[in-house]
Amino acid sequence: MKKLLAAPVVFATITALSLTGASAAAADDAAPVVASVTVSEPSVLTLPAGDGVRDTTTFDVRSDIATTVALQLVDPADETVVRDLPSVTLTDENLVATVDLDLSGVTRAGGFALRATPDGGETQSRKVIVGSGQPQFAVMSLDRSVVYTYKKAVARSAVAKVYARDETGLTIPFSGTVTAAVGKKKVTHAVASSTGASTKTTVTGSSLAVGTAKLVFTARAQGASAMAKASLTVTNVAVTKTAITASARTLYPTKDGYLDATRFSVSSASSTGDTVKTSGAVKVTRKGKTVASWKLTSSKKWSATWNGKVKGKVVPGTYAVKVSMKGPEGATKTASTSVTVKAGKLVTKTTKKTYTAASILKRYTPLDADELGLCEIYGGTVGCLGFDAYFGEDVISLLSFGTVSVPSAVVKAEKYGGAKVKMSLRASDIAGEAVWGYGPESDPTKKLTTMQIGSSSAGWLGLPPSTRRLGVAAATAEYSYFFAESVTVTYSYKVMST
Structure with missing residues (x-):
């Protein structure tokens, strides 16, 4: 039968081992502790450097323990180190750091790798996108589709809103032109944006000819260009046609209740589809001499009654009735009819x-x-x-x-x-x-x-x-x-x- 050791003997043995260093030898055999880091994704950078548009960005480096992290921007195409960034020291009191990243050393657009390596730990990689700043897409929109050549028209101009984007889909600074052409008539407006924001230019109908204007927006930046196109209808403010009718073509103006008068009616159309201001008149003539007339100041429907008399008297004969009307622009439009006046009188x-x-x-x-x-x-x-x-x-x-x-x-x-x-x-x-x-x-x-x-x-x-x-x-x-x-x-x- 075995005998149990007394407690004092066991404790004495443990103390002796500690003093001789037996426990230290056991610690040397444990695995070392290393940091695990993560890197946030930086926002897009855009060439060229120094223009103030997405030249810099930031990213965060995080670790689970205190460590020092080495940072590099690498071109994954050939594993070339584009730039060594300053190392980041993380402490137990602050295990996250925000790091600035700019375009220093970057000479091309595309994808790059941001690599973070903690002391003794594994390297973490995060993609960095660099835009070219070259216009791949030009965009143009118009606030209206029809303008008029008349300078006093309400819709006499259209506003063209333009901007450009590179391959990343982000807007970029540009300079360029908006050209509007109708046949041989052409006007060009310079446009530019130093921030990448959209800009506007005004295209006036009075500077163009009547027709369909072809608008071309050309955006240029970093040795490249892109175009956008649009159409704009340019029309004048004019009378396009007019007509005149008489309610009675034969008159017996003796106030006997039968065909004593006739009513002239004028109807017109304009290029705008609406009523426009006009200059013109309706004239009744006999043998080239005007015997009655009315002024016309609008293309809206008009009518008036004529009693068939000349200075209060019945003068038999054939009378020409003509309307002439001109809008603010365009040619004068005319139409005519005739009325015959007879001296007869009704008797019972x-x-x-x-x-x-x-x-x-x-x-x-x-x-x-x-x-x-x-x-x-x-x-x-x-x-x-x-x-x-x-x-x-x-x-x-x-x-x-x-x-x-x-x-x-x-x-x-x-x-x-x-x-x-x-x-x-x-x-x-x-x-x-x-x-x-x-x-x-x-x-x-x-x-x-x-x-x-x-x-x-x-x-x-x-x-x-x-x-x-x-x-x-x-x-x-x-x-x-x-x-x-x-x-x-x-x-x-x-x-x-x-």
Whole structure:
């Protein structure tokens, strides 16, 4: 059986080992502690150095323990060290440092490697992008697509906004031109930006010709150039067409209500599509002498009435009517028509004709239940008898009807207006109730009245233009009859007298 060592003996042994250095020999066999570093990504640098645009940037170096970090900018194409940066010492109190990086030693654009190596540790690499500062992309935009050559037009100029970018997509300083050309007419504006910000230039329509302007923006920097193109419509402020019409081409200006005056109307179009200021006039001339005129100051629709007289008098003849109109720019546009003035005056005439009743009331329709009603002719007289009323009380029992032609002289005069007709029917005998009337052929009872022994009339009826026939109708109530002898037709109409 083994005996356990007493505690004092064990502690004495440990103390002895410590004093003789046995523990130090064990420490020498442990692995050394090294730093682990990280590097933030620097922002893009842009050539050339010294122009104030992205010439410098910064990056952060971090470590997990105190250490010293060596920094280099390396060209990965051939592993050439472009530049040794000052080393960075990190302490336990501050394990991060911000480092400045500029373009010193950089002679080309592209990608570079920023390498950080801690004492005894592994090298960390971070990519650095250097832009060329050469324009790869030129950009141009216009604030409007149409400008006018007229100096007082609202949209007389367009603003071109331009800028340039290199292959990194970032804007760069540039100088260059914006050229606008229409045919052989060309203007050039110098543009430049020392900071890479966009710049503007104004292209005026008055400096160009009418047409489609081709705009070219050329950006130059670092021995390279890029172009952008745009189009701009250049137009003038002008009247493009005009027209004149007359409401009546023939006048009889005697204040009789027929073609006493005419109304001139002018319509125009402009290059802008809107109303523009104009100079011009409407003139009425006879044998080269102006007898009436009106000024025109706008291309909007215009109208005026002319009474057809010269100094208050009717002077027969043919008159030329001409409109001339010019906008702020462009050619004068004209249009014309003519008006004939005649000395005629409307006078009222009447004509009367009497017809036998038999020559007009040639047809009839019985409306009683058994259709016993009838009309018979006795010489020129028409006798009509109605029986019961098929449709009940207070309705007609028999209808007699016919037509009469309007004389050609009256038909021709209807165009002057005021033509009218009045008919009178003479009856020799009536029993019970009978009515009669006249009107257009399609409405023969438009003027209706009670039939009486002797003459009866419903009064005057106006005749619309082109009325050629009139309708006449007579009717009886139930168990009634009438004998109609004649119908007298009177026309009142107007004719033109010279």
